[in-house]
Amino acid sequence: MTSDLIESHDPLEPTTPPAEIVEREAELETLAEMFDEDTEARLQNLHVSGPRGTGKTTILRQFLETLPATVTTCYLSGISHNTQYKALEHLYTQLSGTKLGPGHHVAEIQRRIDEQTTLPTIIVLDEVDFLLRNDGDDLLYFLTRLDKTAVITVSANRTSLQPVLDARTYSSFQPQVLRVEPYLPAAAARILADRARNALRPQSLHRAALSQIAQTTQNITLGLIWLREAAETADDRITPDTVQAIKETACHEYVLHLLADFTPHHRRLYEAIARLEQVSDHPPTTGTVYREYCDHCEAADIVPLSERRVSDFLTHLELLDIIDATYHYGGAEGKTREISLADWHSQPE
DNA sequence: CGTCCACCGGAAAATAGGGAGG
DNA sequence: CCTCCCTATTTTCCGGTGGACG
Numbered sequence: 001m002t003s004d005l006i007e008s009h010d011p012l013e014p015t016t017p018p019a020e021i022v023e024r025e026a027e028l029e030t031l032a033e034m035f036d037e038d039t040e041a042r043l044q045n046l047h048v049s050g051p052r053g054t055g056k057t058t059i060l061r062q063f064l065e066t067l068p069a070t071v072t073t074c075y076l077s078g079i080s081h082n083t084q085y086k087a088l089e090h091l092y093t094q095l096s097g098t099k100l101g102p103g104h105h106v107a108e109i110q111r112r113i114d115e116q117t118t119l120p121t122i123i124v125l126d127e128v129d130f131l132l133r134n135d136g137d138d139l140l141y142f143l144t145r146l147d148k149t150a151v152i153t154v155s156a157n158r159t160s161l162q163p164v165l166d167a168r169t170y171s172s173f174q175p176q177v178l179r180v181e182p183y184l185p186a187a188a189a190r191i192l193a194d195r196a197r198n199a200l201r202p203q204s205l206h207r208a209a210l211s212q213i214a215q216t217t218q219n220i221t222l223g224l225i226w227l228r229e230a231a232e233t234a235d236d237r238i239t240p241d242t243v244q245a246i247k248e249t250a251c252h253e254y255v256l257h258l259l260a261d262f263t264p265h266h267r268r269l270y271e272a273i274a275r276l277e278q279v280s281d282h283p284p285t286t287g288t289v290y291r292e293y294c295d296h297c298e299a300a301d302i303v304p305l306s307e308r309r310v311s312d313f314l315t316h317l318e319l320l321d322i323i324d325a326t327y328h329y330g331g332a333e334g335k336t337r338e339i340s341l342a343d344w345h346s347q348p349e
Numbered sequence: 350c351g352t353c354c355a356c357c358g359g360a361a362a363a364t365a366g367g368g369a370g371g
Numbered sequence: 372c373c374t375c376c377c378t379a380t381t382t383t384c385c386g387g388t389g390g391a392c393g
Contacts (some may be wrong), residue, residue, distance in 0.1 A: 085378060103367035105377055286356060306382050311357070327357085330389030334355030 004201070005231045005238070011199040012228045014221040014257065018194060021062055023187045024055050027180060031063045034176060035122070035150070043120060043150040045173050049159045050180030052321055053219030056154050059180070060124050072121040078131035079261050084139040087131065088113060091123065110142055121149045128153040129319050132164055141169040151175075157319055182218045189214035192223050200231055200238075209243045216247075217344060225257060226250035251345050258320045265305055266313050272296050273323060273339060283326070283340040285333070286311065314339065 064073040074094045081087040088109040095116040229250045234242045272292040276284045297304040317323045326338040
């Protein structure tokens with residue numbers, strides 16, 4: 001291990017909150033104003049959108065911390081809680097402090113939660129697209145109908161949830177909206193620099209190396225992983241050359257980070273697409289990807305999932321912004337998707 | 350105008366698991 | 372322990388799509 005450039009791993013972890021939030025003061029203030037003072041009277045719903053790695057989750061977690069103790073808060077991600085049941089179970093555990101376990105009825109947990117939310121409560125539904133895709137909007141409908149409860153949804157894919165919600169759900173939801181814009185390269189560089197200062201040995205990072213990362217991607221999660229990979233490879237100083245050389249590995253690690261909460265089959269599927277990308281410059285179609293995935297499985301002596309199932313997993317990769325999919329609803333090609341890795345993987349310069 | 354491409358995506362069913370009551 | 376309820380994951384089934392091509 002030549003990772004002696006790294007003095008402390010935590011600041012480079014995307015899930016570690018920054019020592020101080022910079023470049024997002026305006027958004028934090030907006031949040032503070034929205035739920036200011038007499039919180040109970042101003043409990044309103046909110047939808048937050050913005051590309052990946054722009055600080056949505058970080059801002060909201062920080063915001064929940066600043067709320068007075070009179071407000072109950074709960075954070076949950078639609079990736080690990082992709083059904084109403086899982087989300088309700090987690091919510092109940094948070095609210096009551098007692099675990100529930102499987103085997104109950106949704107209606108029963110709903111009733112219990114209803115009893116628990118007698119005090120002002122704010123619930124954050126991060127990565128809400130995955131829950132909506134997988135299990136519809138019943139949970140959101142239920143939550144928005146609770147007394148003294150505000151729901152904050154978060155999505156990297158949709159600026160408004162209206163198109164994917166039942167009319168009755170949306171009219172009960174009626175969220176304020178907050179758009180989180182991408183960072184400018186200079187801002188991304190400042191954020192990464194703050195983290196690097198606390199993580200790396202002094203003088204070990206070329207300013208030019210850091211700004212090269214920030215020029216290439218304004219996604220802070222990707223930037224941090226890139227930085228970490230560079231630090232683990234370089235034996236003395238991180239130079240622009242190290243950064244350039246490690247780029248592909250960094251992207252790969254970033255995808256694995258995104259897929260950490262998914263199944264091994266999601267990762268195999270990604271590998272299959274990446275492999276096809278190298279072999280051909282013509283974007284493969286769903287069937288080609290599936291056959292490649294099956295070969296991949298067979299070589300590893302693993303039973304592949306059905307085509308229908310894999311089709312859903314492809315949609316997951318698309319929601320994670322790992323792949324781009326062009327839909328063909330008929331025509332000479334038939335009804336299918338053209339699939340390619342998202343362009344941040346190998347954009348030159 | 351009919352057929353075909355090639356899979357989308359909804360629905361139902363199969364499978365596997367846990368809780369409550371008798 | 373058995374029955375009947377529930378959820379979660381995956382497979383099976385299949386109607387539907389719209390431009391090309393005869």
